[in-house]
Amino acid sequence: xxxxxxxxxxxxxxxxxxxxxxxxxxxxxxxILLATLDPVAPAIAIALELALLPLxxxxxxxxxxxxxxxxLSAAGILVTLVLFAxxxxxxxxxxAGPVLVTTGVLLTALGLVLRVFAVALPGVIVFATTDPxxxxxxxxxxxxxxxxxxxxxxAAFRLVPLLGQEWQMIxxxxxxxxxxxxxxxxxxxxxxxxxxxxxxxxxxxxxxxxAVAMDARGFDAGTPRTVARRxxxxxADALLIAGSIVLAGAALTASxxxxxxxxxxx
Amino acid sequence: MGGVLLRGFGWRHAGRRAWAVRGVDLRVEDGxxxxxxxxxxxxxxxxxxxLAGLLPEDSGEQEGxxxxxxLDPRKGRERVGIxxxxxxxxxxxxxxGDDVAxxxxxxxxxxxxxxxxxxxxxxxxxxxxxxxxxxxxxxxGEQQRxxxxxxxxxRPGLLLLxxxxxxxxxxxxxxxxxxVAGALDADTTxxxxxxxxxxxxxxxxxxxxxxxxGGVRADGPPEAVxxxxxxxxxxxxxxxxxxxxxxxxxxAAAGDLLLADDRLGLPPRLGPTDLAVRAGEALAVRGxxxxxxxxxxxxxxxxxxxxxxxxxxxxxxxGSDHRxxxxxxxxxxxxxxxxxxxxxxxxxxxxxxxxxxxxxxPRRTGQPEAAVKDTVAGLLERLxxxxxxxxxxxxxxxxxxxxxxxxxxxxxxxxxxxxxEPTFGQDRRTWQELVxxxxxxxxxxxxxxxxTHDADFVTALADRxxxxxxxxxxxx
Numbered sequence: 001x002x003x004x005x006x007x008x009x010x011x012x013x014x015x016x017x018x019x020x021x022x023x024x025x026x027x028x029x030x031x032i033l034l035a036t037l038d039p040v041a042p043a044i045a046i047a048l049e050l051a052l053l054p055l056x057x058x059x060x061x062x063x064x065x066x067x068x069x070x071x072l073s074a075a076g077i078l079v080t081l082v083l084f085a086x087x088x089x090x091x092x093x094x095x096a097g098p099v100l101v102t103t104g105v106l107l108t109a110l111g112l113v114l115r116v117f118a119v120a121l122p123g124v125i126v127f128a129t130t131d132p133x134x135x136x137x138x139x140x141x142x143x144x145x146x147x148x149x150x151x152x153x154x155a156a157f158r159l160v161p162l163l164g165q166e167w168q169m170i171x172x173x174x175x176x177x178x179x180x181x182x183x184x185x186x187x188x189x190x191x192x193x194x195x196x197x198x199x200x201x202x203x204x205x206x207x208x209x210x211a212v213a214m215d216a217r218g219f220d221a222g223t224p225r226t227v228a229r230r231x232x233x234x235x236a237d238a239l240l241i242a243g244s245i246v247l248a249g250a251a252l253t254a255s256x257x258x259x260x261x262x263x264x265x266x
Numbered sequence: 267m268g269g270v271l272l273r274g275f276g277w278r279h280a281g282r283r284a285w286a287v288r289g290v291d292l293r294v295e296d297g298x299x300x301x302x303x304x305x306x307x308x309x310x311x312x313x314x315x316x317l318a319g320l321l322p323e324d325s326g327e328q329e330g331x332x333x334x335x336x337l338d339p340r341k342g343r344e345r346v347g348i349x350x351x352x353x354x355x356x357x358x359x360x361x362x363g364d365d366v367a368x369x370x371x372x373x374x375x376x377x378x379x380x381x382x383x384x385x386x387x388x389x390x391x392x393x394x395x396x397x398x399x400x401x402x403x404x405x406x407g408e409q410q411r412x413x414x415x416x417x418x419x420x421r422p423g424l425l426l427l428x429x430x431x432x433x434x435x436x437x438x439x440x441x442x443x444x445x446v447a448g449a450l451d452a453d454t455t456x457x458x459x460x461x462x463x464x465x466x467x468x469x470x471x472x473x474x475x476x477x478x479x480g481g482v483r484a485d486g487p488p489e490a491v492x493x494x495x496x497x498x499x500x501x502x503x504x505x506x507x508x509x510x511x512x513x514x515x516x517x518a519a520a521g522d523l524l525l526a527d528d529r530l531g532l533p534p535r536l537g538p539t540d541l542a543v544r545a546g547e548a549l550a551v552r553g554x555x556x557x558x559x560x561x562x563x564x565x566x567x568x569x570x571x572x573x574x575x576x577x578x579x580x581x582x583x584x585g586s587d588h589r590x591x592x593x594x595x596x597x598x599x600x601x602x603x604x605x606x607x608x609x610x611x612x613x614x615x616x617x618x619x620x621x622x623x624x625x626x627x628p629r630r631t632g633q634p635e636a637a638v639k640d641t642v643a644g645l646l647e648r649l650x651x652x653x654x655x656x657x658x659x660x661x662x663x664x665x666x667x668x669x670x671x672x673x674x675x676x677x678x679x680x681x682x683x684x685x686x687e688p689t690f691g692q693d694r695r696t697w698q699e700l701v702x703x704x705x706x707x708x709x710x711x712x713x714x715x716x717x718t719h720d721a722d723f724v725t726a727l728a729d730r731x732x733x734x735x736x737x738x739x740x741x742x
Contacts, residue, residue: 133360151368155358161402162354166613172569173613177674178601178630194616201660202612209355216318216348217358217369217416228367228380 007066008129012057014240015129019138021237022130025244026122032248033118037262039111041255042118048247049121056129067124074113081109122244132157138231148220155214159206163199170198268345268423268455270294270317274330276480277312277321286312288329288480294472296423299456301466301488304476305502306665306693310459313476314426317457318348334424344373347417348426351433351691353409356416362404363388363397366416373420387419388412390449392441405555407438411445424455431465432691435555435719443469461693463492464507475499503665503693511698513726514705520547520729524583524682524713525566525592525604529575535561538574541732543682545582548704548714550724553734559717560609560686562734566715567606567684568592579603583681602631605675607685611667615659620651620670623659627678645673649699665696672700682713689720701726 008015014022033045053063064071082101090104136154139145174180174195181187214220255261276288287309294300302310315321316332319339334342350356359365366384375383384397391411395404404412410430417425427446431439447469450456460466473491477483484491492499492506500509522545529538536558543549543566553559564570565577571593581588583603587595592604608614617623624642633641646652649669654662659670668688675683683704689697704714704727718724724731 131360133364151358158358158360158402159355169608169610169613172564173606173608174616175569175597176567176601176606176608177614177616178598178627178678179616180597182596198613198615205612205660206355209350209352210358212320213350213356213413214358214368216320216343216346217420218343218372219358219368221343221372223372223374226371226374226377226380228364228371228377228384230377 007058007062009057012055012129014052014055015057017240018142018231018233018237019126019130019135020142020231021233021240022126023135025241026126028241029122029244029248030119032245032252033115035264036252036255037111037115037264038255038260039107039114040258040260041251042111042114044251044254045118045248046114046121048251049118049125053125056125058125058128063124063128066128067121070117070120070124074116077113077116078109081105081112085109133229134231137227137229138233141227141231142233147225151219152214155210156207159203159210162206163203166202167195167199170195170202268425268453269296269335270424270455270457271333271336272330275313275316275332276329277309277316277326279312279326280324282326285309285329285480286326287316287476290330290476290480290482292474292482292485294455294457296455297453298472299450299470300458301463301470301473302457302459302476303461303463303473303499303504304483305478305499305504306461306663308476308478310476311428314348314428314457314459317424318346318426319343320348344420345423346426347420347422347424348428349410349413349417349430351429353406353413353433356413357401357409360401361397362393362395362399362401362412365401365412366397366419369416369420383419384415387415390418391415391445392448405438406434407441410434410438410442414442414445414449418449422454424457425450427456427458427460429459429461429691431460431462436721438555439465461503462505464505467507500694503695505694509694511694511701511722511726514701516546516548516729517709518546521545521711522582523580525580526578527566527575528578530562530565530572530577531575532558532561532565532570532573536565536573536734539734541566543713543715545681545713546708546711548708548716548727548729550728550731551715551717551734552719552724552731554736557734557736559734563606563684563686563715563717565593567604568595568600569606598630598632601627601680602678603680603682605678605680605683607672607675607683607688609686609690611671612660614671614674618658619655620646620657620659620662621655623670623674624677627674631678641677645677648703649673664691665693668692669696669699672703676703676707680712683707683715685714685716685718687718687720688716689718689723697723 033042053060082105083099085105085108088100088102088105090102092100092102094101132154136150139150140147179191181191272290272292275290276285278285290313304310317334317339332339334345339346357365358368363384366387367380370380370383391414393411393415401409401412431442434442443465458466458469467488473486473488474482475484475491475495484495496506496509500506523542524545525543527539527541529540531538539562551559551562565572577591579592587599592600615623617626621642624645625638628638628641646655651666651670654666662670672688688700701723708714
């Protein structure tokens with residue numbers, strides 16, 4: 001389960017930036033990096049990301065915990081590619097029956113793993129330093145997103161942690177009713193489906209009640225909305241986005257200069 | 267401001283044959299405090315929704331008129347505030363202060379006025395924390411007070427309360443009622459739906475009783491209304507003061523041991539607890555919020571693996587599984603021996619009709635179809651659900667859903683029945699039926715364990731009470 005609570009020191013210079021600016025900077029940075037398939041550009045990008053981490057107020061140990069699902073998927077990619085990739089070029093490193101590891105295979109796998117990290121880390125950093133309420137506020141005030149969408153999503157989001165408890169309760173209630181799957185995989189799948197359905201029914205009912213309560217407090221009633229918490233988009237926020245373009249560009253330039261640049265298209 | 271005028275008002279939800287409420291003529295002046303009563307199904311909640319402007323024109327059919335200060339409620343929404351029953355689905359924001367501010371933002375209140383009004387509303391309901399308090403960390407009673415602050419911050423002329431304390435423990439409910447009493451301005455009109463009349467009376471000066479078939483049955487000062495209609499209302503399920511319930515003490519001494527706990531616990535939710543349950547005994551488990559009562563019920567019911575200690579079932583209860591603890595039993599075997607009734611009935615529903623819901627347990631435990639039909643028919647009759655046999659369990663009212671959830675646990679005739687807050691929010695009639703049902707079970711030699719906050723229920727039924735203490739670190 002990926003946690004969504006912010007974990008950073010809130011006063012850190014980049015953590016304080018406008019949430020919309022942070023999201024935009026992360027998106028731009030990731031998109032630019034997608035342009036190349038080589039391992040050098042993402043390696044440089046990761047180094048830059050890690051170097052900037054203290055400015056976001058995140059400690060390395062906290063990031064490692066947050067990025068654990070990423071580490072696991074990276075390990076998965078590495079193993080899969082090493083075992084199954086069609087490209088068996090380069091010097092043979094290990095030849096153990098069906099397992100044939102060559103430098104070419106290893107380089108491709110490494111490139112892919114680095115790309116996954118370089119592209120995903122900015123997102124991890126943004127969500128580790130951003131309060132969901134602030135993000136919704138900034139989306140409405142600075143990105144002109146409709147409040148109906150941003151605040152509505154925020155309210156729905158608040159009900160998500162309840163789903164875990166709910167799943168547990170429904171499973172236990174089913175067991176109490178004499179319903180279990182034992183070792184039969186088909187019965188397991190059916191039980192899973194019907195539990196998921198009960199969870200969905202419950203979620204829809206709760207969502208409906210929440211919508212009525214929001215309606216009763218005048219949400220989306222056509223009156224122009226004011227804001228209790230001001231979010232401002234300053235020059236520093238613009239600089240953050242510009243900075244991320246420059247840094248991602250630098251990583252690409254370095255890979256071109258090193259001669260490893262392999263464009264995604266062409 | 268907040269006068270209400272209803273003339274021949276009726277509402278039928280789209281797709282329903284019966285009118286939810288019909289033929290209501292009612293006038294409520296500014297500043298009046300009205301308790302709205304009626305047996306379940308009389309349309310009280312629908313009427314409140316109509317007054318709050320929460321029934322869109324395309325969602326049903328309307329008869330007559332409803333006006334707030336001469337306006338259609340759908341157009342005069344800023345005059346009305348409403349607090350519902352369920353605390354969990356009324357709060358919108360993560361921080362308490364932001365949640366109160368939410369309504370003010372929606373109404374376009376200028377930013378520099380918002381926070382003073384938020385602070386004032388929080389103060390009026392006696393909210394004990396700062397604005398930054400996480401709304402998910404609040405107790406149910408605190409969440410309801412916050413919801414009340416959210417409604418009051420909008421300075422409504424008419425405040426509608428739809429059973430705001432039905433889901434709360436007694437201490438939390440008292441604080442919410444005190445908050446309502448202390449927070450109302452003299453010219454705020456109040457309409458309260460609440461079937462626990464004794465608790466509601468200090469807040470109101472007028473009682474209106476809706477007739478289930480349509481119209482208003484009675485309207486006037488509380489003493490006059492209850493003198494004329496008290497007995498009828500009590501029989502219909504309203505908790506009218508002065509109409510005591512029938513206690514059901516045990517007729518015989520408790521029998522053999524069914525289940526024994528030795529240092530049973532699940533840290534941090536429940537500290538080590540020793541407990542014994544006997545056949546022919548009704549045991550009440552009480553204790554403050556966070557003491558782990560619900561966790562204990564799940565552990566006794568064989569639904570959770572214990573963190574400390576163990577549950578030992580007697581040879582008589584365990585049958586062929588006497589070497590394994592209940593949480594290791596297969597589900598059909600468990601359902602035939604220990605029945606569990608959950609706090610939220612809807613968690614327990616598995617099938618599409620009331621009939622199938624009751625037939626599920628007997629079928630899983632291998633009863634022949636003819637015996638299943640007999641069992642189901644008997645339970646339907648006993649719990650007044652016969653006419654709902656083909657209905658979807660999710661469409662039942664609160665009382666019906668509770669009766670069905672108890673009936674499903676009884677369908678497999680378990681020796682031991684574990685219930686978590688079985689009487690929460692129930693009207694007097696269902697309440698008395700539950701007491702009688704549990705008492706009959708006990709007198710027939712079954713063991714009954716009820717986790718409950720309900721002192722009346724304990725008095726009426728329990729032979730023995732165990733009180734849990736809050737775990738030392740206070741966490742759940």
